[in-house]
Amino acid sequence: MVAEACIEGKPGVGGHAACLLLVPPLIKYAAGPLLGPAMLKGAAAAAGLHVRLIDMNIRYLRDRLTQSNVSDLVGDHDRDTAALRRIEEAWLAEARDWLPSAPQTERVRVDACSAAMYEFEEIEHAAQKLAASVHGSWMERLLSEHARPSCVGVSIMFSGQVIWALATAIVANRIWPSVPVLAGGAHITALKDEIAADSRYGRHFDRFVFGYAETTFVDAVRSYSRGVVLPEECVKAGERCVRIARSDGNVAPEFEGLDHYRRERTTLPAQFSRGCAYGKCRFCTYPAVEGAYHTLEESPVNAVIDLAAEIGGAVSFKDSLIVGKRLESLSRLIAGRVQWSACTKLHPWLNAENLAAIRQNGCRTLELGVETFVGASQRFIGKVQTRELFESVLTDASQAGVGLVVNTITGFPFEAPDEAEREYEAIRSLVDRVGGGRCKVEHNRFELERRAPLATDRGIRVTRSWPWSSLLDWEEAERPIGRGVSLPILG
Ligand code: SF4
Incomplete structure (x- = not known):
């Protein structure tokens, strides 16, 4: 009975969802659900609010994974690395058709699409293409299974989800024009200062939430449902306001759709x-x-x-x-x-x-x-x-x-x-x-x-950044001598 607190469908919770909480692809992990969105759903359930959590990532992976291997390791490394890499490669090959060539960098060695190393317009162009593609129709079908919610939440953990997250917001607005879309998650928190400084981040997202956000999320969903003023931690891009959300790490997470994950x-x-x-x-x-x-x-x-x-x-x-x-x-x-x-x-x-x-x-x-x-x-x-x-x-x-x-x-x-x-x-x-x-x-x-x-650090000179990427390009500037003492690099 204790575990009831973790499973979607507790007594008294049902019907029309106040919020659809979405996890966009592509995260290379299929063994189980993510914690952050389940904490938000758990906090909402404890407050009597019905939130549906749609893990689009696992559905995308499931459609492409032919088998599910269990490794000797438990945790993040318990995965079929080769199969997941093939799925990611196939997606990146599609996305590269919609993006310019990868930027030349001094030091960054990761895939430019996965790290979102492009300008606003380039990323948005790829998101529009994605939303107009067969993947966009697939997202539309997934969302259309639900009645129009009061708001949509998009959880973005890392840069490889950014194009999908923007496309999700575009599709949500196609189905339910003017439905507010709220973005949060670790990647959004990593970009909080930039989001606060530049309204272009808000072209597809209405509001942003920074940090762990169980309490703020509950208040936001309630405000959207009632049409009243949002909590002040739900910020708009470009308004020069960085407010860390209110959190409650002691709520019981509520998982949804566990049968989508690996059974073993x-x-x-x-x-x-x-x-x-x-x-x-x-x-x-x-x-x-x-x-x-x-x-x-x-x-x-x-x-x-x-x-x-x-x-x-x-x-x-x-x-x-x-x-x-x-x-x-x-x-x-x-x-x-x-x-x-x-x-x-x-x-x-x-x-x-x-x-x-x-x-x-x-x-x-x-x-x-x-x-x-x-x-x-x-x-x-x-x-x-x-x-x-x-x-x-x-x-x-x-x-x-x-x-x-x-x-x-x-x-x-x-x-x-x-x-x-x-x-x-x-x-x-x-x-x-x-x-x-x-x-x-x-x-x-x-x-x-x-x-x-x-x-x-004064030893490092940042040479380039990209709006949606958490990575920076850099070069060495001053060689450290012991702690806190540096010399300029000569020649
Ligand atoms: S600061 Fe980061 S890398 Fe270091 S112990 Fe903590 S979590 Fe690990």
Whole structure:
């Protein structure tokens, strides 16, 4: 019965939806629903408002995935990477026909379409084309299954959804002219200053919400339904107003359409804290986007665990970082009812005894931000961790049977490529040797993000930005000597 709090269709909630909450493609993940939209729906349900959550992303993926494999890892890395990449590639090939050639960049190495590295008009042109295509007809059919809502919410987690999100707003307005469209999500929060400064962001979205927004969302849906003044945190683009939304991380998320996700070990998301307890990594945007660190209550987490246990699923914790003591509490709370995963950081707490205990209580995967063992880069990014600690955590996790996803990054500013490559290969061979087959090394190239502290570092000169992209192009400006002292680059 506890899990009832997490499933759509609670007693007394039904009928005409006050808001359609949409998750546009394309996110390469099919094992389970996203947490943010489910939290908004849960908050609305608790306030007696009926919100329908349409995960267009999973429907898009489902139509194209021929099979669903379950990996040894639980969490974000539990996916059929090759199949999802093929789906993304096919979409990007279509989208490139509607966009100019990719911009030449100094440092950015990711796909320009996926990172939305185009001007306003170029992105909007692609969105118009998408809305007019067979995909637009598909979106129209999905939305037309519902009566006209008082408002539409679009959740945008990353840049790869931007063209789809704009097209969704265009289609929603085609079906229901003048229906207000509200945009929010992590990507919108990352662009908050730019949105506040430029009305062009508002050509297809009526209002924007920045940050976690359960309370503001409920008030906004109620205001739209009653035709009264919106909460002041629902801002218009270009009005020079950045108000962070009011949040409530202690509501029980409400999931909708669970049968659309992978049937085998459907993975439900949960959160035991918001923000990052460390918060010092200068390449990372999470502290800026998520706000100050605070812990959350056990009861909503418990409801998600109960539901996951009922459906034979797993739980993936979406906290930026769960510190050792909190992993211990979580582990006791879960008590082996489900398999689960979490993100943490190298720490002596991750020893043989503690890792064996969390494994016994269901922990199957920990994601670790190891990043690099290039000493100068560690100091530059503010994340100094020892090789010895890494090796001992790897050994103990392997013996305990806890899988590790080891995140690494190369290409930091002022980093010697050959040294970075050597250190990366050393991590890989250590994982191959000690990791016992349950560990995976994930490699990314450093990209400069708008909200990362490094974006305003005097050692880095930003050379280009794009309105809908969170990435910045850059070049090295001043070489750091120790902490906070820089020299100009000569020649
Ligand atoms: S990289 Fe991880 S530990 Fe570092 S600030 Fe970001 S979330 Fe926190």
